[in-house]
Amino acid sequence: MRIGVVIGSGNGMDGATGTLVQSLLDEVATRTEIEVAVVHTDDLDLGPSCPGCLNCMTAGEDACPRAAAAAGATALMDAADLMVFATPVHSFHVSASMKRFVDHYAYLIHRPRHHGRPAILISTAAGAGHDAALGYLGEAIRRWGFHTVGRLGVNGPGLAKPGYRSKVDDALRSLAADAVDAVASGAEPTPTTKDLIGFRVARLLVQSSREDGPVDEQYWRERGWFEADWFTDVRVPALPNRLAALVEGRIRRAIEQGTAKPYRG
Template sequence: MDFRVGVVLGSGHGYHGTTGRLVTDLLDLMRARVPGDSLVVDTVLTTELDLGPDCPACLSCMTAGEAACPNFDAAAPARRVMDGADLVIFATPVHSFQISASMKRFIDHFAYLIHRPAYVGRPAVLLSTAAGGGHDAALDYLSTAVRRWGFHTAATLGVNGPGLSRETYRGKVDRALDDIAAKALAAPGQGEPKPSTADLIGFRVAKILVDGGRDEGPVDAAYWDERGWFEAQWWTAQKPPFFANRIAALVEKKIRKGIAEGNADPYRA
């Protein structure tokens, strides 16, 4: 039985750059753990998606459905890779302490998934490489973005590119990759993990946005109605942790009150 891995690679150097080589190393370790040619890899390079200079922010994907996006056909290769995968590897170089511009453009074009998550229960591995620092910001953002689409992170790794030339550091990276390879292969069979407090707050905020936008975005509301999510506490039927869910409920109540009374405060850090 095939194990399908989708790779979304946000590097302009493709598999020839440091990020691409890190992905290759991980895939090689995964192949070594499965029989024959059962590991099937499908890749999309974000730099090769003809998405224009940026997302037009027209909100058509949310109000009229993703097919209404002017770049719907151009984004199709990425959609096929994610749809067909048992696990998706999202990999990006760190550019100026964040994900690459092409990876950000890719994420922006799938913004409707924040309202209509399609990958609940699907595991992801997040990788980044940098000449210096910035892994925390880049990987945290990437983790938050794909979590809102339904993915849960099975493993994360940030690597210093120049450090790979040093034997000691290279050895640590290799051991980390070997550990991640095992976790990645096991992840699809382990199911959706228990949601965190942040997950549950994100679910409830999405519920508020979709419910409050029924008139402007009936597509979103219909998606939620079909799945019974307006009456649910989480995407799946599993019972959320009590205290985390209680905190999320209180946050939801506060947000709804602020919206109803018009007294929500602007963000001032």
């Protein structure tokens, strides 16, 4: 099993997050042969913030000024049977360099290519913030196509207590088993209502940015996605799909008629 790890910790594989990831890899290795490649988001030289040129959307990802810096990470994600995305919780969110990593791949929201590929999400914290950090990470990678097969958020200081440690070890065993099963089955989960709305919103994005460049539109046309209900030929459930179509219609009308309201919370 080829496992790709993206770790967003300044302490690399030696910190609390890296140690937890290593424990997971060791668990998986007791079940199957693994080949692991690790990318540290801190080492990627992606710059302080995405420059926002939108070249990746309009001219293709190779036109990004940071494309070369991200090439290794791109290759790692393309090759992995299983991805592990891991971050410390920083101020109730992912670390800044993990956020920067996610921003680099914003074009994958327009041109996703990882459907059917499982991922595991890991966070460590002193005590709180896993829900926001892992929730965000899960949302982001779902847009790229990955589906999350397991999540684990661990409070580092708690590991000194045998009771907590043993629950973490149980969770690691269960995650490892789920990961091995997911890769072995190769099964893509049935898309949820939220997924199906996401598909339709991505299509709206691509349709509304047609004049900006041909890249997104060509990608969608080549895959027949303008006429589809989902990115792959996995079974699309009827009722959620009808709901998604209704939501799409409302969003489309709101955009066309200018009736969309600014967000007020």
